[in-house]
Structures are given as C-alpha cells and as structure tokens.
Amino acid sequence: MAKSAPTVEGGQAVEGHVPDKELGPVFKAASGPAKWADERLGVATLSRPFIRKVFPDHWSFLLGEVALYSFIVLLITGVFLTIWFKPSMGEVEYEGTYQLLRGLPMSEAYASTLSLSFDIRGGLLVRQMHHWAAALFLAAMLTHLLRVFFTGAFRKPRELNWILGVGLLLLGIIEGFAGYSLPDDLLSGTGLRFVDGLVRSIPLIGTWVEFFVFGGEFPGSLIVPRLYMVHILLIPALILGLIAAHLALVVYHKHCQFPGPGRNEGNVVGYPVFPVYMAKAGGFFFIVFGVIALMGGLMQINPVWVFGPYNPSQVTAGSQPDWYMGFVEGAIRIMPNWEWHLGGTTWSWNVAIPGVGLLGLFFVVLAAYPFVEGWVTGDKTEHHILERPRNNPTRTAFGVAAMTCYGMFWIGGGNDLVATQFHVSLNTVTYVLRVAVFLAPVLAFLITKRICIGLQRADRDRLLHGAETGVIERDPSGSYSERHAPISTGEAYTLTQHAQNPALLPAADTDVSPRKLRLEQLRRRATRFYFVDDLRKPTATELEEAAHHGGHGATSGEDGDGHEISNGNGHHAISSGVGHQNAAD
Numbered sequence: 001m002a003k004s005a006p007t008v009e010g011g012q013a014v015e016g017h018v019p020d021k022e023l024g025p026v027f028k029a030a031s032g033p034a035k036w037a038d039e040r041l042g043v044a045t046l047s048r049p050f051i052r053k054v055f056p057d058h059w060s061f062l063l064g065e066v067a068l069y070s071f072i073v074l075l076i077t078g079v080f081l082t083i084w085f086k087p088s089m090g091e092v093e094y095e096g097t098y099q100l101l102r103g104l105p106m107s108e109a110y111a112s113t114l115s116l117s118f119d120i121r122g123g124l125l126v127r128q129m130h131h132w133a134a135a136l137f138l139a140a141m142l143t144h145l146l147r148v149f150f151t152g153a154f155r156k157p158r159e160l161n162w163i164l165g166v167g168l169l170l171l172g173i174i175e176g177f178a179g180y181s182l183p184d185d186l187l188s189g190t191g192l193r194f195v196d197g198l199v200r201s202i203p204l205i206g207t208w209v210e211f212f213v214f215g216g217e218f219p220g221s222l223i224v225p226r227l228y229m230v231h232i233l234l235i236p237a238l239i240l241g242l243i244a245a246h247l248a249l250v251v252y253h254k255h256c257q258f259p260g261p262g263r264n265e266g267n268v269v270g271y272p273v274f275p276v277y278m279a280k281a282g283g284f285f286f287i288v289f290g291v292i293a294l295m296g297g298l299m300q301i302n303p304v305w306v307f308g309p310y311n312p313s314q315v316t317a318g319s320q321p322d323w324y325m326g327f328v329e330g331a332i333r334i335m336p337n338w339e340w341h342l343g344g345t346t347w348s349w350n351v352a353i354p355g356v357g358l359l360g361l362f363f364v365v366l367a368a369y370p371f372v373e374g375w376v377t378g379d380k381t382e383h384h385i386l387e388r389p390r391n392n393p394t395r396t397a398f399g400v401a402a403m404t405c406y407g408m409f410w411i412g413g414g415n416d417l418v419a420t421q422f423h424v425s426l427n428t429v430t431y432v433l434r435v436a437v438f439l440a441p442v443l444a445f446l447i448t449k450r451i452c453i454g455l456q457r458a459d460r461d462r463l464l465h466g467a468e469t470g471v472i473e474r475d476p477s478g479s480y481s482e483r484h485a486p487i488s489t490g491e492a493y494t495l496t497q498h499a500q501n502p503a504l505l506p507a508a509d510t511d512v513s514p515r516k517l518r519l520e521q522l523r524r525r526a527t528r529f530y531f532v533d534d535l536r537k538p539t540a541t542e543l544e545e546a547a548h549h550g551g552h553g554a555t556s557g558e559d560g561d562g563h564e565i566s567n568g569n570g571h572h573a574i575s576s577g578v579g580h581q582n583a584a585d
Contacts, residue, residue, distance in 0.1 A: 087228035129296030189310030330412025
C-alpha cells in the first residue's frame with residue numbers, strides 16, 4: 001500500500017530565494033563607465049525605448065543593411081585612401097615602381113593612384129575594396145528600392161522616407177561618379193568627357209556651366225580638386241544626414257512587415273533591438289565586410305595602370321561606364337541625331353533629351369509615384385503590412401516594365417561590345433534597341449500582369465480547394481482526380497490579409513466645378529486601369545462552403561517561431577503562444 005507523501009509544517013517552511021544573476025567579466029568591466037555615463041547623461045533612460053524596439057525578421061530587409069554596411073566600409077577605406085591620394089592635376093614625371101610607365105608625364109592624381117597600387121602596403125587591396133564597396137552600395141540601394149516598390153512599403157505614412165531613399169540613390173550615383181573620376185586615368189577621363197558633353201548640351205547656358213565647373217575649357221586644371229572636395233566632404237555629409245533621417249523615420253513609423261498570423265496594422269512581430277537584433281546586425285556587418293575584403297583581394301577592378309594617364313586627344317577602345325551610369329550613356333548612343341541651329345546657337349537635343357532629360361525624369365517619376373498611386377486609390381489610411389507583388393498586378397507590371405526599359409538602355413550603353421561579341425552590325429544593334437526600348441516594356445507589362453493574375457488564381461484555388469498533394473485517385477466511374485489537403489488557418493489568413501481596391505464606375509454629374517469633375521473622372525478611369533482585372537478574394541461564406549463541401553475542416557494555425565509581437569513602442573505584455581510576447585495598442 002502506498003504511503004502518503006511527507007509534509008512540511010508551516011514553522012519549517014522557508015521562503016524561496018532566487019540568487020542574483022552574476023555578470024560576466026565583459027559586463028563587469030563595462031558596468032562602471034556605463035553607470036558613470038547614465039548618471040550624467042541619462043543614457044539608459046534615453047536608450048531604453050529604442051533597445052526594446054521590435055523589428056520584423058525577413059531576408060529581404062537585409063538589402064537595406066547591405067547598403068548601410070557598404071557605406072561604412074566606404075568611409076573606413078576612404079580615410080585610408082585620403083591619406084595617400086594627391087588631388088592635383090599638376091604635371092609630374094612618373095618615377096615609381098611600375099616600369100611600363102616610368103618617365104611618362106602624368107598628373108599628380110594619377111601618379112599617387114599608381115603609388116597607392118604598387119608602393120603603399122595594402123594600398124591596392126584597400127583601393128579595390130573601396131571600389132567594390134561603392135558598386136555594392138549602389139546595387140544594394142537599387143535592389144532595396146525595388147523591394148520597397150514591389151511590396152508597397154512607400155504607402156502612407158512612408159512617402160517621405162521613399163523620397164529620402166530616392167535622394168540617397170541620386171547622391172550615391174553622383175558620389176560614385178566623382179570617386180571614379182579622381183584617378184585621372186584615360187578611362188575616367190573619357191567618362192569626364194562624356195559628362196562635359198552632357199553639361200554643354202544644356203540649352204543656352206551649357207557653355208557657361210562648363211566653364212564654371214571645369215574652370216575653363218575642358219579638361220581645365222581644377223576638376224579633380226573640385227571633385228575631390230565633393231567626394232570626401234559634401235556628398236558624404238549629405239548621405240550621412242539622409243541615412244540618419246531615413247533610419248529615424250523607420251524607427252518612428254515602426255518597421256513594416258509581411259502578412260502572416262498574429263500580424264496586423266497595429267503591431268510588429270519580430271525581435272527586439274537588444275540583444276537579438278543588435279547581435280544579428282553586428283554579425284551581418286562583419287559578413288559584408290569580409291565579402292568585400294575577399295572581392296578586393298581576389299577580383300581585380302579598375303586597373304588604372306593598364307589605361308595610362310589621361311590625354312584629351314585619346315580615347316580608350318571599348319570603354320564602358322560604371323553599371324549605374326550605363327543607362328544614361330545607352331540612351332545617348334541610340335538617340336537619333338536631332339539638333340537645332342537657331343541664331344548662331346546649337347541645340348543638341350540628341351544629348352540633352354536622353355542625357356539630362358532622362359536622368360531628371362527617372363528620379364522625378366520615382367519620387368512622384370507614391371503620390372500618384374495614393375491619388376488613384378484615394379486611400380488615406382496608414383499601411384504597415386506589406387503587399388505581395390501578385391496582389392497589386394498593375395504596380396508590379398509597371399515596375400517590371402521600368403526595369404525592362406532600363407535594361408534596354410543599359411544594353412545600349414555597351415552596343416559596341418554587343419556588336420563585336422555577337423558579330424553583328426553596330427547599326428543593327430542601335431536600330432533594334434531604338435524599337436525595343438519602347439516595345440519591350442509594353443510586352444513586359446502585359447506578361448507580368450497576366451502572371452500576377454494567374455498567381456492570384458492559384459491562391460484562390462488553394463483557399464477554396466486546399467493544397468495539391470500529388471496523390472491521384474480513381475473513382476468508381478473511372479475518372480481521375482487529385483487529392484487535396486486542407487491548408488492551415490494561418491496560411492489562409494496570410495493569403496486573404498491584403499486589402500482590395502475597387503475599380504470605380506464613371507462619376508455622375510454633380511454640383512461641382514467642371515475641373516473637379518474631370519479630375520474625378522480621370523481618377524476613376526485610372527482605378528479601372530489599375531484594378532479591374534484583379535481577382536476577387538473569396539468571401540468568408542465561400543470559404544466556409546468550400547470547407548464544408550470538401551471536408552476541409554479548418555486547422556488551427558500557430559505562429560510559434562519565437563518572435564515577439566509589439567505595437568512598435570518597445571513594450572511587451574501578455575504572453576501569447578510559444579516564445580511570443582504580445583503587446584496591444
């Protein structure tokens with residue numbers, strides 16, 4: 001027979017005690033200075049809301065971090081290069097290590113670049129790291145911008161942050177071009193000659209602007225020192241200011257997140273800044289730094305000793321711009337020769353329109369798009385949940401069409417290499433691109449929109465009929481069908497979480513001014529263009545009927561991935577699910 005468990009009388013009971021957590025040696029060493037700073041500056045009070053801020057976790061959010069960390073690498077390597085580079089166009093005779101150029105006259109800028117490459121320990125590695133980091137910085141910014149565009153992250157209240165991002169991209173292109181031109185080699189001099197042509201093509205004032213920028217007739221003797229000041233002081237300061245404002249708005253608005261269980265417009269599901277996100281971000285910085293270091297050590301870029309010093313009477317055969325400037329040069333190469341001669345002046349539309357005009361139009365359209373779409377939809381609500389690109393087919397199709405147009409111009413920037421590599425006529429390549437730059441975006445738009453609508457149909461079938469299992473069954477009548485498995489409630493929630501904008505019918509005549517009526521009719525016509533082909537989401541009744549008809553009892557979804565749910569103010573409250581913390585607004 002089992003005996004009863006022994007008991008402890010009240011007088012013998014002791015209160016439980018949890019020992020204090022012992023700090024490690026690193027935290028013990030840091031506790032003194034941290035306490036000193038907090039007592040004088042209130043660091044802990046000021047930083048507490050930020051370090052408990054929750055950020056969502058998705059691989060695409062790393063694109064912005066890659067851009068940020070590449071810029072940090074640019075600052076670090078740029079300081080090293082600044083010590084040794086001489087921004088002067090004064091002529092010297094080269095007496096350095098590289099034997100093939102010894103005795104040649106060249107600028108001090110080019111001679112110091114050769115010295116950095118061959119005579120300064122680690123100079124070539126740092127030079128190439130700097131150049132690769134610049135290319136990665138711009139590539140990451142452009143890719144990040146595309147992610148924001150296709151997911152609708154620019155919608156209210158983030159329109160201003162979108163404009164800051166467009167400004168960062170523009171400044172990055174200017175900064176990259178300025179740094180690329182500093183060595184004063186034959187290739188970079190060819191690029192400067194190209195920009196000189198762009199400046200001179202500005203109607204009426206082009207020649208005056210050229211004399212102001214170059215300090216006289218091209219190439220002058222001041223452009224390298226001026227670009228140097230712009231490259232190391234002006235543009236970096238502006239970029240740092242825009243990055244700070246960009247990140248401040250990200251913190252203020254809360255980070256947007258992809259749809260999913262437990263996620264809505266009023267919370268954020270993810271990890272707090274400290275310690276999780278800070279540790280992950282710090283580790284990712286060293287990964288980016290290491291990859292750039294490997295690229296700088298193993299992949300040659302911009303070998304200026306091969307090109308030789310700049311000579312205005314020479315041009316490098318097969319010279320190509322950096323990839324981020326290629327679309328502008330491509331537009332100029334395929335543009336017909338349109339010129340006006342009026343009153344002793346030449347209006348070079350063949351350069352001004354595709355060069356100055358295209359570059360300006362590119363950034364104006366980018367900056368204005370969030371406001372155009374907001375006007376079309378008439379949506380004044382805040383959005384913190386991202387859209388899947390398929391759920392806004394027209395916007396996605398516009399993005400792919402713009403990428404296709406950009407690609408056609410980009411190919412045009414290397415039309416000579418396309419002709420030589422594929423053994424076709426240069427004129428043929430140019431004529432084909434003149435047509436393709438208009439036709440290819442239209443085809444890309446139509447194809448992309450149909451693909452998105454097809455993906456919407458696939459989501460609808462998955463909601464109504466379940467997931468395909470690959471199991472084929474034969475019924476007594478001899479027909480075959482595929483067995484479907486029910487999807488989870490969480491997946492169904494994700495597939496139906498997006499909002500749908502209506503395609504509006506024409507407005508009836510009302511007591512409003514004709515101008516307002518015309519604008520409203522135009523807006524409604526735009527909504528039909530945007531949304532008339534969108535596939536309607538299944539209603540709750542349709543989902544219930546489909547589940548009842550197919551025997552797909554809804555399974556409970558669970559989001560136990562260890563994330564935290566927060567309303568964006570860094571506070572946490574009621575425990576909700578495995579590894580979750582939920583904070584209501």
